[in-house]
Amino acid sequence: MIxxxxxxxxxxxxxxxGLLGVLTRRNAVNVLMGIELILNSANLNLVAFSRFxxxxxxxxxxxxxxxxxxxxxxxxxx
Amino acid sequence: MSAEAVIFFVFATITVGAAAxxxxxxxxxxxxxxxxxxxxxxxxxxxxxxxxxxxxTQLLIYVGGILVLLLFGVMLxxxxxxxxxxxxxxxxxxxxxxxxxxxVLLAWPIEVSLLLPRIGRVRILGTLWQxxxxxxxxxxxxxxxxxxxxxxxxxxxxxxEAASVLLLVALMGAAMIVRRRKDA
Numbered sequence: 319m320i321x322x323x324x325x326x327x328x329x330x331x332x333x334x335x336g337l338l339g340v341l342t343r344r345n346a347v348n349v350l351m352g353i354e355l356i357l358n359s360a361n362l363n364l365v366a367f368s369r370f371x372x373x374x375x376x377x378x379x380x381x382x383x384x385x386x387x388x389x390x391x392x393x394x395x396x
Numbered sequence: 397m398s399a400e401a402v403i404f405f406v407f408a409t410i411t412v413g414a415a416a417x418x419x420x421x422x423x424x425x426x427x428x429x430x431x432x433x434x435x436x437x438x439x440x441x442x443x444x445x446x447x448x449x450x451x452x453t454q455l456l457i458y459v460g461g462i463l464v465l466l467l468f469g470v471m472l473x474x475x476x477x478x479x480x481x482x483x484x485x486x487x488x489x490x491x492x493x494x495x496x497x498x499x500v501l502l503a504w505p506i507e508v509s510l511l512l513p514r515i516g517r518v519r520i521l522g523t524l525w526q527x528x529x530x531x532x533x534x535x536x537x538x539x540x541x542x543x544x545x546x547x548x549x550x551x552x553x554x555x556x557e558a559a560s561v562l563l564l565v566a567l568m569g570a571a572m573i574v575r576r577r578k579d580a
Contacts, residue, residue: 320404322531323503325441326524328408330502332415333496341491344439344484347424347470351431354416354442354462358438361454369445370531 325366332359404444411437428467435459449541 332355339352414433421427435458442451505522548556 319398320401320444322529323524324404324408325445327503328411328441330524331412331498332438333503334499335412335415335419337498338491338495341494342419342485342488344486345424348427348467351418351427351466354431354458355418355434358434358458361450362438362441365442365445366446366449369447370529 322366322370325362329359329362329366332356352395400444404441407437407440407444407574410434411441424470425467428463428470431466432459432463435463447540 336352336355336359339355340349343349343352411434414430414437418427418434421430436453439451439454439459442448459523460468500521503522503524505525556576
């Protein structure tokens with residue numbers, strides 16, 4: 319049975335890997351990739367909470383904020 | 397193991413493994429293509445979580461937008477700015493210790509009884525697994541698009557507009573940065 323902590327664990331792994339990328343890389347594009355990983359982990363958290371938590375769909379709209387900031391990152395790179 | 401568990405572990409492996417390649421690969425291009433697989437894995441997890449609209453959005457925005465932009469930026473500008481494609485890694489060991497410690501703190505329960513027999517079986521660390529989450533009834537698989545639209549146009553209109561204004565500002569900032577200066 320796959321429950322909430324499974325998804326949160328995947329998200330924690332994504333977050334720590336992204337943090338590792340941000341901390342160790344010197345190239346700005348690589349740092350941005352790490353930030354993308356962190357944003358994705360946050361999104362995964364939000365969606366998992368909206369699936370298993372008591373609320374309704376409140377978490378899924380939080381995706382848009384993080385996706386928007388990712389888009390801002392991308393536009394700065396471009 | 398149920399089919400759901402098998403699919404979950406497949407997607408989780410793809411996601412985390414590709415993320416590890418993103419962080420550890422020597423070449424920037426390898427990192428970018430590994431990032432593609434990470435985004436696909438996350439989209440698969442969204443499908444498993446019943447977020448159909450978000451899975452499609454993940455593919456459209458991240459894979460179609462951000463990743464292509466990153467690749468274009470890398471491939472088109474590395475000669476202009478003499479960006480070294482073999483990227484350097486600094487202070488890897490301390491950062492790895494910090495991040496590994498953080499992951500253990502979050503998600504890796506350890507039985508203390510292995511270390512100190514007198515205390516008994518106490519599990520420490522692995523906060524995610526120790527917490528008793530407030531579990532709701534959960535949603536079955538249902539279409540989410542209509543409700544997301546209602547939330548955006550109703551209760552969350554202000555954050556939505558703020559995000560769009562912020563995107564506009566970022567766009568103008570990027571245009572300002574890349575504009576060729578006449579006076580310089």
